[in-house]
Amino acid sequence: MLARCGLNPDRAASAIIARCFPQIAYVEKMAIEHIPCLIIGSGPAGYTAAIYAARAGLAPVMYMGSQPGGQLTITSDVENFPGYPDGIGGPEMMQDLENQAKRFGTDVRYGLVTGVDFSDELKKITVDFEKELTADAVIIATGASAKWLGLKSEEHYNGRGVSACAVCDGFFFRGQDVAVVGGGDTAAEEASYLAKLARKVYLIVRRDELRASQIMQKRVKNTPNLEILWNTETVEIVGNEQAGVTGAHLRNVVTHEVYDIPVTGFFVAIGHQPNTKIFAEWLEMDTNGYIKTVPGTTHTNVEGVFACGDAQDHVYRQAVTAAGTGCMAALDAERWLAAVEANV
Numbered sequence: 001m002l003a004r005c006g007l008n009p010d011r012a013a014s015a016i017i018a019r020c021f022p023q024i025a026y027v028e029k030m031a032i033e034h035i036p037c038l039i040i041g042s043g044p045a046g047y048t049a050a051i052y053a054a055r056a057g058l059a060p061v062m063y064m065g066s067q068p069g070g071q072l073t074i075t076s077d078v079e080n081f082p083g084y085p086d087g088i089g090g091p092e093m094m095q096d097l098e099n100q101a102k103r104f105g106t107d108v109r110y111g112l113v114t115g116v117d118f119s120d121e122l123k124k125i126t127v128d129f130e131k132e133l134t135a136d137a138v139i140i141a142t143g144a145s146a147k148w149l150g151l152k153s154e155e156h157y158n159g160r161g162v163s164a165c166a167v168c169d170g171f172f173f174r175g176q177d178v179a180v181v182g183g184g185d186t187a188a189e190e191a192s193y194l195a196k197l198a199r200k201v202y203l204i205v206r207r208d209e210l211r212a213s214q215i216m217q218k219r220v221k222n223t224p225n226l227e228i229l230w231n232t233e234t235v236e237i238v239g240n241e242q243a244g245v246t247g248a249h250l251r252n253v254v255t256h257e258v259y260d261i262p263v264t265g266f267f268v269a270i271g272h273q274p275n276t277k278i279f280a281e282w283l284e285m286d287t288n289g290y291i292k293t294v295p296g297t298t299h300t301n302v303e304g305v306f307a308c309g310d311a312q313d314h315v316y317r318q319a320v321t322a323a324g325t326g327c328m329a330a331l332d333a334e335r336w337l338a339a340v341e342a343n344v
Helices: 009-020 022-029 044-055 070-074 090-103 152-156 166-173 185-195 214-221 319-342
Strands: 033-040 061-063 107-109 113-117 123-127 131-140 144-146 177-181 200-204 226-229 232-240 244-252 258-261 265-268 272-274 305-307
Touching: 033 044, 033 123, 033 319, 044 061, 044 070, 044 090, 044 131, 044 319, 070 090, 070 144, 090 107, 131 319, 152 232, 166 185, 166 265, 177 185, 185 200, 185 214, 185 226, 185 265, 200 232, 200 244, 214 226, 244 265, 305 319
Parallel strands: 033 061, 033 131, 061 107, 131 305, 177 200, 177 265, 200 226
Antiparallel strands: 113 123, 123 131, 144 272, 232 244, 244 258
8 A cells, every 4th residue: 555655665664653653763763783892082092992903803983082082182292102203283193093093994983972881791881872882892092181270271372382291292391481280299290300391490389388299399399490389379371372371370379469470381280080980880990080900901890891091091191101001902802802702
């Protein structure tokens, strides 16, 4: 009858089912896709894991997350990654890695993983709060995000004098005056590192003491070209469109004195936050939220789940070390999947 009326029987039947039985249509729409090797995150760790997994024939699928390419996409110049003798822009480098991963067959997708369930051997993943997936192996490469002061000028001059990584960007400020904000070990380490390159370093500390370890405090206080500004907060970062950062507007929280310091580099060193919250129910983490892995490997406490990059590294946090652990994660996943298959 449907065909006689000029209608496609399959489409017409589907339309009738969708109208009369919406719950069936919803289940059909929510059909679960299965993925042998799922990679969550798309920075140097994720892309390297994808390259190795794809070359191993694991048919990896990558979901890039809320910041495709990771933190390097907001870094103007990368000069310390091997293979780029003249340096390279962060976004361009991430595009190169993405193209390389795709070349070997990685299915790179836009989307944010919003939920996981690692209670069974078959891992369950939710993407964008609605799409359901299952996976045999999961590689977590969600990275970590720098904590910021929350100033509009901080965001405006990010990459043009404002940075959250002295090791990454300190080279560009040789012989110049710079400022570091923070009072913990990270800030002390960043300030000490910059003091070897810059003419002068101001360490801006909101309290009247440092939270850093004693050895780091001693190092900072004994560095001749490093000045600690106690009880001080940053009101605004000063600059212009042509030169970028030119100074910082500060306030003493005790005397309420407001004054400026001339600097061309402003480094925020108040810590990093690993992007691991959605895994907290299933994976062992340290007190700061970094995923714990078996020493010398990327294995987590859950079989078939691996962690690499800044999501599990609170010490180095460099693109090259992230890429190295991405390689490790893919190799660990390949060997684990082979072992599982052999025991079936």
